[in-house]
Amino acid sequence: MRIAYRVETVRAAEQELIARLPDGALMQRAAAGLAAATAGMLGRVYGARVVVLAGSGDNGGDALYAGARLARRGAGVSAVLLAPDRAHPDGLAAFLRAGGRVADDPYDVLAAADLVLDGITGIGGHGGLRPDAVPVARAARGSNALVVAVDLPSGIEADSGEVLGEALHADATVTFGAYKPGLLVDPAHAYTGAVRLVDIGLEPHLPSVPDCEALQHADVAQLLPVPTGESDKYRRGVVGIVAGSARYPGAAVLAVAGALHGGAGAVRYVGPAADDVIARFPETLVSAGPPAKAGRVQAWVVGPGLGDAPGVEEVLAADVPVLVDADGLRGLDPAVVRDRAAPTLLTPHAGEAAALLGVSRAEVESARLRSVRELADRYGATVLLKGSTTLVADPGGRAPVRVNPTGTSWLATAGSGDVLSGLAGSLLAAGLTARDAGSVAAYLHGLSARHAANGAPLTASSVASSLTNAWRDVYA
Numbered sequence: 070m071r072i073a074y075r076v077e078t079v080r081a082a083e084q085e086l087i088a089r090l091p092d093g094a095l096m097q098r099a100a101a102g103l104a105a106a107t108a109g110m111l112g113r114v115y116g117a118r119v120v121v122l123a124g125s126g127d128n129g130g131d132a133l134y135a136g137a138r139l140a141r142r143g144a145g146v147s148a149v150l151l152a153p154d155r156a157h158p159d160g161l162a163a164f165l166r167a168g169g170r171v172a173d174d175p176y177d178v179l180a181a182a183d184l185v186l187d188g189i190t191g192i193g194g195h196g197g198l199r200p201d202a203v204p205v206a207r208a209a210r211g212s213n214a215l216v217v218a219v220d221l222p223s224g225i226e227a228d229s230g231e232v233l234g235e236a237l238h239a240d241a242t243v244t245f246g247a248y249k250p251g252l253l254v255d256p257a258h259a260y261t262g263a264v265r266l267v268d269i270g271l272e273p274h275l276p277s278v279p280d281c282e283a284l285q286h287a288d289v290a291q292l293l294p295v296p297t298g299e300s301d302k303y304r305r306g307v308v309g310i311v312a313g314s315a316r317y318p319g320a321a322v323l324a325v326a327g328a329l330h331g332g333a334g335a336v337r338y339v340g341p342a343a344d345d346v347i348a349r350f351p352e353t354l355v356s357a358g359p360p361a362k363a364g365r366v367q368a369w370v371v372g373p374g375l376g377d378a379p380g381v382e383e384v385l386a387a388d389v390p391v392l393v394d395a396d397g398l399r400g401l402d403p404a405v406v407r408d409r410a411a412p413t414l415l416t417p418h419a420g421e422a423a424a425l426l427g428v429s430r431a432e433v434e435s436a437r438l439r440s441v442r443e444l445a446d447r448y449g450a451t452v453l454l455k456g457s458t459t460l461v462a463d464p465g466g467r468a469p470v471r472v473n474p475t476g477t478s479w480l481a482t483a484g485s486g487d488v489l490s491g492l493a494g495s496l497l498a499a500g501l502t503a504r505d506a507g508s509v510a511a512y513l514h515g516l517s518a519r520h521a522a523n524g525a526p527l528t529a530s531s532v533a534s535s536l537t538n539a540w541r542d543v544y545a
Protein backbone atom coordinates (compact mmCIF):
# COMPACT_ATOMS: atom_id res chain seq x y z
CA MET A 70 0.00 0.00 0.00
CA ARG A 71 1.28 3.46 -0.83
CA ILE A 72 0.00 5.86 1.82
CA ALA A 73 -0.18 9.65 1.99
CA TYR A 74 -0.58 12.12 4.83
CA ARG A 75 -1.76 15.70 4.85
CA VAL A 76 0.69 18.50 5.68
CA GLU A 77 -0.58 19.12 9.21
CA THR A 78 0.08 15.46 10.08
CA VAL A 79 3.51 15.43 8.44
CA ARG A 80 4.52 18.59 10.31
CA ALA A 81 3.36 17.18 13.66
CA ALA A 82 5.38 14.02 13.06
CA GLU A 83 8.41 16.11 12.04
CA GLN A 84 8.15 18.13 15.25
CA GLU A 85 8.18 14.96 17.35
CA LEU A 86 11.17 13.64 15.49
CA ILE A 87 13.09 16.95 15.45
CA ALA A 88 12.79 17.13 19.25
CA ARG A 89 14.80 13.90 19.51
CA LEU A 90 17.51 14.83 17.01
CA PRO A 91 20.44 17.26 17.02
CA ASP A 92 19.74 20.64 15.40
CA GLY A 93 19.36 20.44 11.64
CA ALA A 94 19.77 16.64 11.51
CA LEU A 95 16.42 16.03 9.87
CA MET A 96 17.13 18.45 7.06
CA GLN A 97 20.51 16.75 6.55
CA ARG A 98 18.75 13.41 6.17
CA ALA A 99 16.45 14.92 3.57
CA ALA A 100 19.32 16.60 1.73
CA ALA A 101 21.47 13.46 1.77
CA GLY A 102 18.60 11.41 0.31
CA LEU A 103 17.91 14.07 -2.27
CA ALA A 104 21.55 14.32 -3.32
CA ALA A 105 21.87 10.53 -3.61
CA ALA A 106 18.70 10.25 -5.70
CA THR A 107 19.81 13.14 -7.90
CA ALA A 108 23.28 11.67 -8.39
CA GLY A 109 21.62 8.44 -9.53
CA MET A 110 19.60 10.34 -12.13
CA LEU A 111 22.67 12.21 -13.37
CA GLY A 112 24.76 9.08 -13.71
CA ARG A 113 28.00 11.06 -13.63
CA VAL A 114 28.08 13.82 -11.03
CA TYR A 115 31.57 15.13 -11.72
CA GLY A 116 31.34 17.94 -14.27
CA ALA A 117 27.51 17.92 -14.39
CA ARG A 118 25.83 21.32 -14.47
CA VAL A 119 23.22 21.62 -11.75
CA VAL A 120 20.98 24.57 -10.97
CA VAL A 121 19.27 24.93 -7.60
CA LEU A 122 16.09 27.01 -7.55
CA ALA A 123 15.85 28.07 -3.93
CA GLY A 124 12.81 29.74 -2.39
CA SER A 125 12.71 31.34 1.02
CA GLY A 126 11.69 28.35 3.12
CA ASP A 127 13.09 25.02 4.26
CA ASN A 128 12.34 23.53 0.86
CA GLY A 129 15.01 25.89 -0.50
CA GLY A 130 17.23 24.81 2.41
CA ASP A 131 16.93 21.15 1.38
CA ALA A 132 17.82 22.05 -2.19
CA LEU A 133 20.82 24.18 -1.17
CA TYR A 134 22.24 21.48 1.14
CA ALA A 135 21.78 18.87 -1.60
CA GLY A 136 23.44 21.27 -4.05
CA ALA A 137 26.37 21.54 -1.64
CA ARG A 138 26.72 17.74 -1.58
CA LEU A 139 26.70 17.59 -5.37
CA ALA A 140 29.25 20.43 -5.58
CA ARG A 141 31.57 18.50 -3.25
CA ARG A 142 31.35 15.59 -5.68
CA GLY A 143 32.54 17.79 -8.52
CA ALA A 144 29.32 19.08 -10.06
CA GLY A 145 29.20 22.71 -11.17
CA VAL A 146 26.29 23.98 -9.08
CA SER A 147 24.63 27.39 -9.37
CA ALA A 148 21.83 28.68 -7.19
CA VAL A 149 19.00 30.91 -8.32
CA LEU A 150 17.71 32.61 -5.17
CA LEU A 151 14.09 33.65 -5.53
CA ALA A 152 14.27 35.82 -2.43
CA PRO A 153 18.01 36.53 -2.01
CA ASP A 154 17.77 38.18 1.41
CA ARG A 155 15.51 35.41 2.80
CA ALA A 156 17.31 32.34 1.47
CA HIS A 157 17.87 29.59 4.06
CA PRO A 158 20.96 31.07 5.82
CA ASP A 159 22.69 27.85 6.91
CA GLY A 160 21.86 26.09 3.66
CA LEU A 161 23.25 28.98 1.63
CA ALA A 162 26.41 29.15 3.75
CA ALA A 163 27.01 25.40 3.31
CA PHE A 164 26.35 25.74 -0.40
CA LEU A 165 28.90 28.54 -0.80
CA ARG A 166 31.48 26.72 1.35
CA ALA A 167 31.16 23.67 -0.91
CA GLY A 168 31.99 25.79 -3.96
CA GLY A 169 28.46 26.50 -5.15
CA ARG A 170 27.88 29.86 -6.78
CA VAL A 171 24.92 32.22 -6.81
CA ALA A 172 23.93 32.83 -10.42
CA ASP A 173 24.11 36.37 -11.79
CA ASP A 174 21.64 35.56 -14.53
CA PRO A 175 19.18 32.72 -13.90
CA TYR A 176 18.37 32.30 -17.57
CA ASP A 177 22.02 31.78 -18.58
CA VAL A 178 22.62 28.99 -16.08
CA LEU A 179 19.25 27.35 -16.77
CA ALA A 180 19.92 27.27 -20.51
CA ALA A 181 23.09 25.24 -19.92
CA ALA A 182 21.86 23.02 -17.06
CA ASP A 183 21.82 19.22 -17.03
CA LEU A 184 19.62 19.07 -13.97
CA VAL A 185 17.47 21.52 -12.02
CA LEU A 186 16.54 21.06 -8.36
CA ASP A 187 13.19 22.71 -7.75
CA GLY A 188 13.30 24.01 -4.20
CA ILE A 189 11.02 27.01 -4.67
CA THR A 190 8.27 25.80 -2.32
CA GLY A 191 7.40 22.53 -0.60
CA ILE A 192 4.62 21.81 1.86
CA GLY A 193 4.58 25.47 2.90
CA GLY A 194 3.56 26.71 -0.54
CA HIS A 195 0.01 27.74 -1.41
CA GLY A 196 -1.79 29.35 -4.29
CA GLY A 197 0.55 28.42 -7.11
CA LEU A 198 3.89 29.98 -7.94
CA ARG A 199 4.32 33.65 -7.11
CA PRO A 200 4.61 35.93 -10.17
CA ASP A 201 8.39 36.40 -9.80
CA ALA A 202 8.94 32.62 -9.74
CA VAL A 203 6.89 32.00 -12.87
CA PRO A 204 9.40 33.07 -15.56
CA VAL A 205 12.21 31.18 -13.79
CA ALA A 206 10.08 28.03 -13.56
CA ARG A 207 9.16 28.36 -17.23
CA ALA A 208 12.81 28.74 -18.21
CA ALA A 209 13.67 25.62 -16.20
CA ARG A 210 10.90 23.66 -17.91
CA GLY A 211 11.89 25.04 -21.30
CA SER A 212 15.52 23.98 -20.94
CA ASN A 213 16.89 20.54 -21.74
CA ALA A 214 17.58 19.86 -18.07
CA LEU A 215 15.99 17.12 -16.02
CA VAL A 216 13.74 18.88 -13.50
CA VAL A 217 13.70 17.24 -10.07
CA ALA A 218 11.11 18.51 -7.61
CA VAL A 219 12.24 18.73 -4.00
CA ASP A 220 9.52 17.21 -1.76
CA LEU A 221 6.85 18.20 -4.29
CA PRO A 222 6.57 20.20 -7.52
CA SER A 223 6.48 23.87 -6.52
CA GLY A 224 3.04 25.40 -6.99
CA ILE A 225 0.87 22.34 -6.30
CA GLU A 226 -1.37 22.05 -3.24
CA ALA A 227 0.05 19.23 -1.15
CA ASP A 228 -3.18 18.41 0.69
CA SER A 229 -5.80 18.61 -2.01
CA GLY A 230 -4.00 17.85 -5.26
CA GLU A 231 -5.28 21.14 -6.67
CA VAL A 232 -3.15 23.42 -8.84
CA LEU A 233 -4.38 26.92 -8.12
CA GLY A 234 -2.02 28.85 -10.36
CA GLU A 235 1.11 27.93 -12.21
CA ALA A 236 3.23 24.99 -11.02
CA LEU A 237 6.55 23.56 -12.17
CA HIS A 238 6.18 20.36 -14.14
CA ALA A 239 8.84 17.94 -12.84
CA ASP A 240 10.41 14.91 -14.49
CA ALA A 241 10.83 13.32 -11.08
CA THR A 242 9.97 14.13 -7.48
CA VAL A 243 11.99 13.20 -4.41
CA THR A 244 9.70 13.44 -1.42
CA PHE A 245 10.62 13.24 2.26
CA GLY A 246 9.18 11.12 5.05
CA ALA A 247 5.77 10.43 3.54
CA TYR A 248 3.76 10.89 0.38
CA LYS A 249 1.39 13.83 0.43
CA PRO A 250 -2.09 13.49 -1.16
CA GLY A 251 -1.20 15.93 -3.95
CA LEU A 252 1.53 13.58 -5.17
CA LEU A 253 -1.09 10.90 -5.86
CA VAL A 254 -4.17 12.88 -6.94
CA ASP A 255 -4.67 14.75 -10.21
CA PRO A 256 -4.33 17.44 -11.37
CA ALA A 257 -1.24 17.86 -9.13
CA HIS A 258 -0.14 14.26 -9.68
CA ALA A 259 0.36 15.07 -13.35
CA TYR A 260 3.21 17.45 -12.34
CA THR A 261 5.28 14.97 -10.33
CA GLY A 262 6.93 12.60 -12.80
CA ALA A 263 8.15 9.45 -11.07
CA VAL A 264 7.98 9.89 -7.30
CA ARG A 265 10.67 8.57 -4.99
CA LEU A 266 10.22 8.49 -1.23
CA VAL A 267 13.25 9.22 0.97
CA ASP A 268 13.04 7.70 4.44
CA ILE A 269 13.92 10.29 7.08
CA GLY A 270 12.70 8.24 10.02
CA LEU A 271 9.23 9.79 10.16
CA GLU A 272 7.19 6.60 9.98
CA PRO A 273 7.03 5.76 13.70
CA HIS A 274 5.65 9.26 14.34
CA LEU A 275 2.86 9.10 11.77
CA PRO A 276 -0.64 7.89 12.69
CA SER A 277 -1.69 4.43 11.55
CA VAL A 278 -4.54 5.76 9.42
CA PRO A 279 -3.37 7.89 6.49
CA ASP A 280 -5.49 10.40 4.53
CA CYS A 281 -5.12 8.66 1.18
CA GLU A 282 -3.84 5.31 0.05
CA ALA A 283 -3.10 3.62 -3.25
CA LEU A 284 -3.38 -0.14 -3.61
CA GLN A 285 -0.49 -2.12 -5.08
CA HIS A 286 -0.49 -5.57 -6.66
CA ALA A 287 -0.08 -7.40 -3.34
CA ASP A 288 -3.00 -5.55 -1.72
CA VAL A 289 -5.26 -6.32 -4.65
CA ALA A 290 -4.22 -9.98 -4.70
CA GLN A 291 -5.27 -10.22 -1.05
CA LEU A 292 -8.65 -8.64 -1.66
CA LEU A 293 -9.63 -10.58 -4.77
CA PRO A 294 -12.23 -13.30 -4.21
CA VAL A 295 -10.82 -16.78 -4.81
CA PRO A 296 -13.15 -19.77 -4.95
CA THR A 297 -12.53 -22.56 -2.46
CA GLY A 298 -13.38 -26.27 -2.55
CA GLU A 299 -16.83 -25.58 -1.08
CA SER A 300 -17.71 -22.84 -3.57
CA ASP A 301 -20.54 -23.18 -6.02
CA LYS A 302 -21.87 -20.52 -8.33
CA TYR A 303 -24.39 -19.25 -5.76
CA ARG A 304 -21.94 -19.12 -2.88
CA ARG A 305 -19.50 -17.18 -5.05
CA GLY A 306 -22.21 -14.55 -5.44
CA VAL A 307 -24.65 -13.65 -8.16
CA VAL A 308 -24.61 -10.14 -9.59
CA GLY A 309 -27.64 -8.64 -11.29
CA ILE A 310 -27.19 -6.10 -14.07
CA VAL A 311 -29.95 -3.62 -14.91
CA ALA A 312 -28.60 -1.84 -17.96
CA GLY A 313 -29.09 -1.10 -21.63
CA SER A 314 -32.04 0.17 -23.62
CA ALA A 315 -33.29 -0.07 -27.17
CA ARG A 316 -31.02 2.84 -27.92
CA TYR A 317 -27.97 1.59 -26.00
CA PRO A 318 -27.93 -2.21 -26.03
CA GLY A 319 -24.12 -2.17 -26.08
CA ALA A 320 -23.90 -0.78 -22.55
CA ALA A 321 -25.67 -3.91 -21.30
CA VAL A 322 -23.26 -6.17 -23.16
CA LEU A 323 -20.21 -4.31 -21.80
CA ALA A 324 -21.48 -4.22 -18.20
CA VAL A 325 -22.14 -7.97 -18.40
CA ALA A 326 -18.67 -8.48 -19.89
CA GLY A 327 -17.14 -6.66 -16.93
CA ALA A 328 -19.27 -8.62 -14.46
CA LEU A 329 -18.35 -11.99 -15.98
CA HIS A 330 -14.68 -11.18 -15.34
CA GLY A 331 -15.19 -9.98 -11.78
CA GLY A 332 -15.29 -13.19 -9.79
CA ALA A 333 -19.02 -13.57 -9.12
CA GLY A 334 -20.37 -17.10 -9.66
CA ALA A 335 -23.10 -16.00 -12.04
CA VAL A 336 -24.39 -12.90 -13.80
CA ARG A 337 -28.09 -12.12 -14.22
CA TYR A 338 -29.12 -9.59 -16.81
CA VAL A 339 -32.45 -7.75 -16.57
CA GLY A 340 -33.53 -5.46 -19.39
CA PRO A 341 -34.40 -5.03 -23.04
CA ALA A 342 -31.00 -6.07 -24.44
CA ALA A 343 -31.24 -9.73 -23.42
CA ASP A 344 -30.86 -11.00 -27.00
CA ASP A 345 -27.69 -8.99 -27.54
CA VAL A 346 -26.30 -10.12 -24.21
CA ILE A 347 -27.03 -13.80 -24.82
CA ALA A 348 -25.65 -13.65 -28.35
CA ARG A 349 -22.35 -12.39 -26.97
CA PHE A 350 -22.28 -14.17 -23.58
CA PRO A 351 -24.40 -17.32 -23.52
CA GLU A 352 -23.39 -17.94 -19.89
CA THR A 353 -25.57 -15.00 -18.73
CA LEU A 354 -28.89 -15.67 -16.97
CA VAL A 355 -31.34 -13.27 -18.62
CA SER A 356 -34.82 -12.15 -17.70
CA ALA A 357 -37.17 -9.58 -19.20
CA GLY A 358 -39.30 -8.87 -16.13
CA PRO A 359 -38.68 -6.34 -13.36
CA PRO A 360 -35.57 -6.78 -11.19
CA ALA A 361 -37.61 -7.93 -8.20
CA LYS A 362 -38.81 -10.96 -10.19
CA ALA A 363 -35.40 -11.86 -11.59
CA GLY A 364 -34.33 -14.16 -8.78
CA ARG A 365 -31.97 -13.71 -5.89
CA VAL A 366 -28.73 -11.74 -6.34
CA GLN A 367 -26.06 -10.67 -3.87
CA ALA A 368 -25.54 -7.27 -5.54
CA TRP A 369 -27.13 -5.13 -8.22
CA VAL A 370 -25.62 -2.85 -10.83
CA VAL A 371 -28.05 -0.32 -12.24
CA GLY A 372 -27.64 2.42 -14.78
CA PRO A 373 -25.33 1.86 -17.77
CA GLY A 374 -27.14 2.78 -20.99
CA LEU A 375 -30.49 2.79 -19.22
CA GLY A 376 -31.66 6.02 -20.86
CA ASP A 377 -34.77 7.39 -19.17
CA ALA A 378 -36.06 3.94 -18.27
CA PRO A 379 -37.30 3.65 -14.71
CA GLY A 380 -36.10 0.94 -12.35
CA VAL A 381 -33.43 2.67 -10.30
CA GLU A 382 -35.64 3.19 -7.25
CA GLU A 383 -36.89 -0.38 -7.43
CA VAL A 384 -33.31 -1.67 -7.39
CA LEU A 385 -32.40 0.69 -4.56
CA ALA A 386 -35.25 -0.82 -2.53
CA ALA A 387 -33.46 -4.19 -2.52
CA ASP A 388 -31.66 -5.20 0.66
CA VAL A 389 -28.37 -6.04 -1.06
CA PRO A 390 -25.42 -3.83 -2.13
CA VAL A 391 -26.25 -1.68 -5.15
CA LEU A 392 -23.91 0.04 -7.58
CA VAL A 393 -25.46 3.03 -9.37
CA ASP A 394 -23.76 4.25 -12.53
CA ALA A 395 -24.35 6.51 -15.53
CA ASP A 396 -28.07 7.12 -16.29
CA GLY A 397 -28.96 5.67 -12.90
CA LEU A 398 -27.25 8.65 -11.27
CA ARG A 399 -29.39 11.27 -13.00
CA GLY A 400 -31.44 13.12 -10.42
CA LEU A 401 -30.57 10.54 -7.77
CA ASP A 402 -32.21 11.53 -4.48
CA PRO A 403 -29.73 11.64 -1.56
CA ALA A 404 -32.49 10.77 0.91
CA VAL A 405 -33.32 7.52 -0.91
CA VAL A 406 -29.68 6.47 -0.87
CA ARG A 407 -29.09 7.54 2.72
CA ASP A 408 -32.10 5.50 3.89
CA ARG A 409 -30.70 2.25 2.53
CA ALA A 410 -29.40 -0.27 5.05
CA ALA A 411 -27.22 -2.19 2.56
CA PRO A 412 -24.14 -0.53 1.02
CA THR A 413 -24.44 1.72 -2.03
CA LEU A 414 -21.62 2.47 -4.45
CA LEU A 415 -22.02 5.44 -6.80
CA THR A 416 -19.65 5.57 -9.78
CA PRO A 417 -19.90 8.98 -11.47
CA HIS A 418 -17.43 10.52 -13.89
CA ALA A 419 -16.60 14.19 -13.36
CA GLY A 420 -19.59 15.40 -15.40
CA GLU A 421 -22.06 13.24 -13.49
CA ALA A 422 -20.47 14.18 -10.17
CA ALA A 423 -20.78 17.86 -11.13
CA ALA A 424 -24.48 17.43 -11.87
CA LEU A 425 -25.06 15.70 -8.51
CA LEU A 426 -23.13 18.42 -6.64
CA GLY A 427 -24.61 21.30 -8.63
CA VAL A 428 -21.22 22.65 -9.69
CA SER A 429 -19.32 22.78 -12.98
CA ARG A 430 -17.39 19.84 -14.36
CA ALA A 431 -14.21 21.94 -14.26
CA GLU A 432 -14.72 22.48 -10.55
CA VAL A 433 -14.91 18.74 -9.91
CA GLU A 434 -11.87 18.06 -12.06
CA SER A 435 -9.77 20.70 -10.33
CA ALA A 436 -10.73 19.57 -6.81
CA ARG A 437 -11.24 15.84 -7.13
CA LEU A 438 -10.52 14.90 -3.51
CA ARG A 439 -12.88 17.48 -2.09
CA SER A 440 -15.58 16.55 -4.61
CA VAL A 441 -15.50 12.82 -3.93
CA ARG A 442 -15.60 13.35 -0.16
CA GLU A 443 -18.47 15.80 -0.47
CA LEU A 444 -20.51 13.43 -2.63
CA ALA A 445 -19.89 10.52 -0.28
CA ASP A 446 -21.09 12.62 2.66
CA ARG A 447 -24.11 13.99 0.85
CA TYR A 448 -25.33 10.53 -0.20
CA GLY A 449 -24.09 8.58 2.80
CA ALA A 450 -22.64 6.21 0.22
CA THR A 451 -19.30 5.07 -1.09
CA VAL A 452 -18.39 7.10 -4.17
CA LEU A 453 -15.99 6.14 -6.95
CA LEU A 454 -15.11 9.26 -8.94
CA LYS A 455 -13.79 8.14 -12.31
CA GLY A 456 -11.04 9.99 -14.12
CA SER A 457 -7.32 10.23 -14.59
CA THR A 458 -6.73 9.32 -10.96
CA THR A 459 -9.90 7.52 -9.94
CA LEU A 460 -10.81 8.08 -6.28
CA VAL A 461 -12.94 6.01 -3.93
CA ALA A 462 -14.28 7.60 -0.74
CA ASP A 463 -16.46 6.33 2.08
CA PRO A 464 -18.85 8.77 3.78
CA GLY A 465 -17.90 10.54 6.97
CA GLY A 466 -14.18 10.55 6.23
CA ARG A 467 -13.98 7.26 8.15
CA ALA A 468 -11.40 5.62 5.94
CA PRO A 469 -8.54 6.90 3.78
CA VAL A 470 -9.57 7.85 0.27
CA ARG A 471 -8.29 5.24 -2.17
CA VAL A 472 -6.43 6.63 -5.17
CA ASN A 473 -6.11 4.35 -8.15
CA PRO A 474 -2.57 4.24 -9.52
CA THR A 475 -3.16 2.10 -12.64
CA GLY A 476 -5.21 4.46 -14.80
CA THR A 477 -4.25 5.31 -18.35
CA SER A 478 -5.61 8.01 -20.60
CA TRP A 479 -6.42 5.34 -23.20
CA LEU A 480 -9.35 4.46 -20.95
CA ALA A 481 -11.14 7.65 -21.95
CA THR A 482 -13.18 5.73 -24.49
CA ALA A 483 -16.86 4.95 -24.94
CA GLY A 484 -18.11 2.02 -22.91
CA SER A 485 -15.12 1.62 -20.60
CA GLY A 486 -17.23 2.85 -17.65
CA ASP A 487 -19.85 0.17 -18.38
CA VAL A 488 -17.17 -2.51 -18.05
CA LEU A 489 -16.01 -0.98 -14.76
CA SER A 490 -19.51 -0.96 -13.30
CA GLY A 491 -20.08 -4.63 -14.10
CA LEU A 492 -16.68 -5.55 -12.72
CA ALA A 493 -17.19 -3.64 -9.46
CA GLY A 494 -20.72 -5.06 -9.10
CA SER A 495 -19.36 -8.56 -9.48
CA LEU A 496 -16.84 -7.91 -6.69
CA LEU A 497 -19.65 -6.54 -4.49
CA ALA A 498 -21.61 -9.73 -5.09
CA ALA A 499 -18.55 -11.76 -4.16
CA GLY A 500 -18.62 -10.09 -0.76
CA LEU A 501 -16.13 -7.21 -0.95
CA THR A 502 -17.04 -3.96 0.81
CA ALA A 503 -18.10 -1.11 -1.45
CA ARG A 504 -14.75 0.60 -0.92
CA ASP A 505 -12.75 -2.53 -1.70
CA ALA A 506 -14.96 -3.50 -4.64
CA GLY A 507 -14.65 -0.01 -6.16
CA SER A 508 -10.92 0.34 -5.67
CA VAL A 509 -10.04 -3.21 -6.72
CA ALA A 510 -12.23 -2.85 -9.80
CA ALA A 511 -10.56 0.46 -10.72
CA TYR A 512 -7.15 -1.12 -10.25
CA LEU A 513 -7.86 -4.16 -12.43
CA HIS A 514 -9.65 -2.04 -15.00
CA GLY A 515 -6.64 0.27 -15.36
CA LEU A 516 -4.22 -2.61 -15.53
CA SER A 517 -6.37 -4.34 -18.08
CA ALA A 518 -6.49 -1.19 -20.18
CA ARG A 519 -2.69 -1.05 -20.18
CA HIS A 520 -2.63 -4.62 -21.48
CA ALA A 521 -5.29 -3.87 -24.06
CA ALA A 522 -3.78 -0.57 -25.21
CA ASN A 523 -0.12 -1.48 -25.22
CA GLY A 524 0.62 1.91 -26.75
CA ALA A 525 -2.34 2.05 -29.15
CA PRO A 526 -6.03 2.98 -28.91
CA LEU A 527 -8.16 0.38 -27.16
CA THR A 528 -11.83 -0.56 -27.16
CA ALA A 529 -14.00 -1.14 -24.12
CA SER A 530 -14.56 -4.73 -25.27
CA SER A 531 -10.81 -5.34 -25.27
CA VAL A 532 -10.56 -3.91 -21.75
CA ALA A 533 -13.12 -6.48 -20.63
CA SER A 534 -11.39 -9.39 -22.32
CA SER A 535 -7.97 -8.34 -20.99
CA LEU A 536 -9.25 -8.50 -17.41
CA THR A 537 -8.17 -12.12 -17.25
CA ASN A 538 -4.58 -11.01 -17.86
CA ALA A 539 -4.89 -8.27 -15.27
CA TRP A 540 -5.90 -10.86 -12.63
CA ARG A 541 -2.94 -13.05 -13.59
CA ASP A 542 -0.66 -10.02 -13.42
CA VAL A 543 -1.77 -9.19 -9.91
CA TYR A 544 -1.15 -12.74 -8.70
CA ALA A 545 2.20 -12.97 -10.46
Ligand SMILES: NC(=O)C1=CN([C@@H]2O[C@H](COP(=O)(O)OP(=O)(O)OC[C@H]3O[C@@H](n4cnc5c(N)ncnc54)[C@H](O)[C@@H]3O)[C@@H](O)[C@H]2O)[C@@H](O)CC1
Nearest residue numbers: 096099125126127128190191192193194195197198199220
Ligand atom coordinates in the same frame (compact mmCIF):
# COMPACT_ATOMS: atom_id res chain seq x y z
N1 LIG B 1 10.24 20.60 8.97
C1 LIG B 1 11.34 19.86 8.79
O1 LIG B 1 12.07 19.54 9.68
C2 LIG B 1 11.70 19.41 7.50
C3 LIG B 1 11.29 20.12 6.40
N2 LIG B 1 11.68 19.78 5.20
C4 LIG B 1 11.47 20.66 4.07
O2 LIG B 1 10.81 21.84 4.44
C5 LIG B 1 9.75 22.10 3.56
C6 LIG B 1 8.76 22.96 4.24
O3 LIG B 1 9.43 24.15 4.55
P1 LIG B 1 8.68 25.50 4.92
O4 LIG B 1 7.66 25.23 5.94
O5 LIG B 1 9.74 26.46 5.26
O6 LIG B 1 7.88 25.90 3.63
P2 LIG B 1 8.37 25.98 2.11
O7 LIG B 1 9.81 26.03 1.96
O8 LIG B 1 7.61 24.93 1.42
O9 LIG B 1 7.74 27.34 1.62
C7 LIG B 1 7.53 28.40 2.51
C8 LIG B 1 8.10 29.67 1.95
O10 LIG B 1 7.67 29.89 0.64
C9 LIG B 1 6.96 31.09 0.55
N3 LIG B 1 5.82 30.82 -0.33
C10 LIG B 1 4.62 30.34 0.00
N4 LIG B 1 3.87 30.20 -1.11
C11 LIG B 1 4.63 30.59 -2.14
C12 LIG B 1 4.42 30.67 -3.52
N5 LIG B 1 3.24 30.34 -4.03
N6 LIG B 1 5.44 31.09 -4.31
C13 LIG B 1 6.62 31.43 -3.78
N7 LIG B 1 6.85 31.41 -2.47
C14 LIG B 1 5.88 31.00 -1.66
C15 LIG B 1 6.55 31.47 1.92
O11 LIG B 1 6.51 32.84 2.04
C16 LIG B 1 7.64 30.84 2.75
O12 LIG B 1 8.72 31.69 2.90
C17 LIG B 1 9.30 20.74 3.14
O13 LIG B 1 8.56 20.75 1.95
C18 LIG B 1 10.61 20.02 3.01
O14 LIG B 1 11.18 20.28 1.75
C19 LIG B 1 12.66 18.72 5.04
O15 LIG B 1 13.91 19.30 5.17
C20 LIG B 1 12.48 17.64 6.06
C21 LIG B 1 12.54 18.20 7.41
Ligand SMILES: [K+]
Nearest residue numbers: 187190219223
Ligand atom coordinates in the same frame (compact mmCIF):
# COMPACT_ATOMS: atom_id res chain seq x y z
K1 LIG C 1 9.66 22.03 -4.54
